[in-house]
Amino acid sequence: xxxxxxxxxxxxxxxxxxxxxxxxxxxxxxxxxxxxxxxxxxxxxxxxxxxxxxxxxxxxxxxxxxxxxxxxxxxxxxxxxxxxxxxxxxxxxxxxxxxxxxxxxxxxxxxxxxxxxxxxxxxxxxxxxxxxxxxxxxxxxxxxxxxxxxxxxxxxxxxxxxxxxxxxxxxxxxxxxxxxxxxxxxxxxxxxxxxxxxxxxxxxxxxxxxxxxxxxxxxxxxxxxxxxxxxxxxxxxxxxxxxxxxxxxxxxxxxxxxxxxxxxxxxxxxxxxxxxxxxxxxxxxxxxxxxxxxxxxxxxxxxxxxxxxxxxxxxxxxxxxxxxxxxxxxxxxxxxxxxxxxxxxxxxxxxxxxxxxxxxxxxxxxxxxxxxxxxx
Numbered sequence: 001x002x003x004x005x006x007x008x009x010x011x012x013x014x015x016x017x018x019x020x021x022x023x024x025x026x027x028x029x030x031x032x033x034x035x036x037x038x039x040x041x042x043x044x045x046x047x048x049x050x051x052x053x054x055x056x057x058x059x060x061x062x063x064x065x066x067x068x069x070x071x072x073x074x075x076x077x078x079x080x081x082x083x084x085x086x087x088x089x090x091x092x093x094x095x096x097x098x099x100x101x102x103x104x105x106x107x108x109x110x111x112x113x114x115x116x117x118x119x120x121x122x123x124x125x126x127x128x129x130x131x132x133x134x135x136x137x138x139x140x141x142x143x144x145x146x147x148x149x150x151x152x153x154x155x156x157x158x159x160x161x162x163x164x165x166x167x168x169x170x171x172x173x174x175x176x177x178x179x180x181x182x183x184x185x186x187x188x189x190x191x192x193x194x195x196x197x198x199x200x201x202x203x204x205x206x207x208x209x210x211x212x213x214x215x216x217x218x219x220x221x222x223x224x225x226x227x228x229x230x231x232x233x234x235x236x237x238x239x240x241x242x243x244x245x246x247x248x249x250x251x252x253x254x255x256x257x258x259x260x261x262x263x264x265x266x267x268x269x270x271x272x273x274x275x276x277x278x279x280x281x282x283x284x285x286x287x288x289x290x291x292x293x294x295x296x297x298x299x300x301x302x303x304x305x306x307x308x309x310x311x312x313x314x315x316x317x318x319x320x321x322x323x324x325x326x327x328x329x330x331x332x333x334x335x336x337x338x339x340x341x342x343x344x345x346x347x348x349x350x351x352x353x354x355x356x357x358x359x360x361x362x363x364x365x366x367x368x369x370x371x372x373x374x375x376x
Contacts, residue, residue: 047085051098054082058103062111072112079107079118083125089133092126096136101126105137108145108162113155120146120161128168134176137169143179151188160200163192167207177215186211186221193230198239205234205245212252219256228253228267235274240296247299254306268307275304279312282319290322 057065057078065075082104086092095101107119123142126133137143146169149162166185170176192204208227211218222228231253234246250271278300285293301320304312314320 047088047091048094048098051082051085051091051095051100054078055095055098055100055103058100058107072115075107075110075112075115076118079115079122083118083122086122086126089130092130093132093136095126096133096140101136101142102140105140105142105145108142108149113153113158116149116153117155117158117161120149120158120165124161124165124168127165131173134169134173138173138176138179143169143176143183147180147183147185147188151191156195156197156200159192159195160197160203163200163203163207167203167210171210177211181218181221186218186225186227190225190227190230193227193234198242201234201239202241202245205231205242205249209245209248209252212249216256219253222253232267232270232274236277240293244296244299247296247303251299251303251306254303271303271307275300275312279314282314283317287322290319291325294322294325 057070057075082100086095095104104119104122107115108123110116110119123137123146127137143166146162146166149158150166151159153159153162166180170180189204189208192200193208195201195204208222212222228250231246231249234242235250237243237246278296282290282293282297282300290297297314297320301312301314304310312320
């Protein structure tokens with residue numbers, strides 16, 4: 001649906017015709033200057049124009065679009081294009097000023113699951129590392145439909161995309177985190193951990209880790225909701241990413257055990273058994289698998305030391321740090337790119353250097369040569 005951009009080929013030919021590198025640049029005529037500026041601005045003008053056109057479509061009621069033969073696939077293609085445009089932070093922030101943010105958030109309630117999922121993807125792009133757009137989405141009540149889709153949408157893809165958008169919206173956003181807590185977001189995260197969808201689980205685990213890391217007081221909330229018990233179960237998952245993410249969450253909880261004081265001795269015993277099982281499994285790994293499990297090895301050791309005040313047996317077995325893992329990468333570039341002056345200085349500083357024993361080449365002199373014989 002996107003329209004063609006500026007004539008880049010024509011612009012290149014024009015540029016080459018005015019600067020071949022062999023002659024001094026000349027002043028542009030007013031006509032040439034006008035053409036050049038229009039060509040350079042065409043891309044931005046087209047983007048703004050297209051975003052306005054997309055906004056008009058998003059503002060049109062779903063029934064009207066269907067009556068005109070517009071399908072859900074057409075809307076998805078349109079949102080794909082919009083997502084490309086709002087990858088620019090400036091364009092993302094401008095979406096609200098041209099009236100496009102509110103109808104985009106409205107698509108989160110669309111009757112088609114694919115459109116709800118795609119709308120959440122676009123929101124993720126808009127708010128990611130963008131405080132201004134985070135504020136705009138919060139002010140326009142965008143968190144509410146995202147949380148609703150995340151917690152209760154019947155389509156797991158929609159739930160996963162909504163969770164991704166929620167995560168991007170509340171990161172480094174204190175107001176967003178506060179609203180997430182008030183909306184019982186932790187309970188929704190707990191329920192997400194019980195999903196059979198691994199991608200959904202991983203996203204929930206990553207958000208839990210971020211929240212616990214940024215807000216130590218949240219360990220009490222997580223413990224009251226029974227999240228540690230679920231993390232213990234997931235720490236034995238067959239999926240390595242889920243397993244590592246669960247261990248990261250348990251480590252954050254373990255670092256604040258005095259606040260999560262209602263952890264039972266039964267859970268402590270279970271944690272110890274799980275860590276012992278992971279240590280045994282790590283000991284049976286091949287060398288390649290050990291390399292891939294480096295983060296898990298470190299997490300298991302850190303968790304053991306935090307809980308039991310002693311290093312894990314991974315140290316004794318030599319499995320915590322494999323040979324070469326802590327070495328700096330080999331220097332393969334300096335021999336090709338070492339500056340000449342540095343090489344010369346190294347040679348001059350070596351008393352055994354052959355170049356110091358031999359007569360050095362005479363330096364080039366700037367100016368006239370020595371006077372001829374007989375000259376004063």
